Amino acid sequence: MSRLGRFLYGIRVLDLSRHLPGPLVTLLLADMGADVVKIEPPVGDELRSLGPKGSSGHSVYFDAVNAGKTTRRMDLRDAAAREEFLDYVRQSDVLLESFRPGVTARLGAGYETLKTINPKLVYCSLNGFGAAGPLAHMPAHDINYLALAGALGHNANAFDPPVADCAGALFAAIAILGALHARAADGKGCHIDIALGDAVMPLQLFQLAELALTGVSPRPRSGLLNGGAACYRVYETVDGRRVSLGALEPKFWRAFCAAATRPEWDARHNDPLPQEALTAEVAAMFGALTQAQCNERFASADCCYAPVLDLAEAIESPYIRSRGIVHRTAGGTLQALFPAFVDGEPPPSRSELRGR
Secondary structure (H helix, E strand, C coil): CCCCCCCCCEEEEEEEECCCCCHHHHHHHHHHCCCCEEEEECCCCHHHHCECCCCCEEEEEHHHCCCEEEEEEECCCCCCHHHHHHHHHHHHCCCECCCCCHHHHHHCCHHHHHHHHHCCCEEEEECCCCCCCCCCCCCCHHHHHHHCCCHHHCCCCCCCCHHHHHHHHHHHHHHHHHHHHHHHCCCCCCCEEEEEHHHHHHHHHHHHHHHHHHHCCCCCCCCCCCCCCCCCCEEEECCEEEEEEECCCCCHHHHHHCCCCHHHHHHHCCCCCCCCCHHHHHHHHHCCCCHHHHHHHHCCCCEEEEECCHHHHCCHHHHHHHHEEEEECCCCEEECCCCEEEECCCCCCCCCCCCC
């Protein structure tokens, strides 16, 4: 067993969640050694039928986010299945659910019910807009969370991978680990309420600070980090490829200007935003070069430059290959592993889902 796999060894997790955010939480917990039992309805998780089918006969998305777990199908409205479920609850440390508020209570699996059976249970609810509030029962997906949190307002488009879904999953995993640490001290479980709509706000700390200072909401391509600065944006090359420049600090911008043989740009680093004129000049310079020519000129210039790779190129890049974070299984699937090296040991690959 890897050192990473010992972090949560002996912890059992019941996963009642579906789609991406919840299963991503328990995937991370499984990577750290938790025994995750995924409870599915009799017809299975809807994600089994969404997206391209793999050799398993169902969605490769489902396989990707549920590797390393054990699945069990049961109808919680059935008396025998409910008794089996409650036995699982008695033997578990964590339960994660992603239903709309009130659904688990109607199924007899709400926190108030289950804490009487297992007072040490850490119960995490991960849903769209939290357990209470005006939007608690509103259906939504990632693009809606970003829209309502103001993030689309200054980025102008949807994101892939989904930002709110992934951020919410990470915050849930962090909160669960913290709750387990607290329980080790006081022996008490708790209910954690995490909304995907909330998870976008901590990602906008800089934008909130700017809003508080100026009273004006940032707009697309107007700020330092969303395309308004010539030193921090993506540019197109003459061969239809793209490159990224992140020369925020003066020393990196100076190095970029030198490599571009445009030393007169150096003094314009802090031109008022948006830097449309300077951006046009830099775009013209990149637009006259191929991506390969840009790589030759800027990659070693110590100026925070990188070519924009597609995913197939990225996983074959020397960096990704050297880190071993993407693993190709014997069956040909690709796993993005837990990105942590523990005592120099890389993360192990995942076993396939059990109990299909």
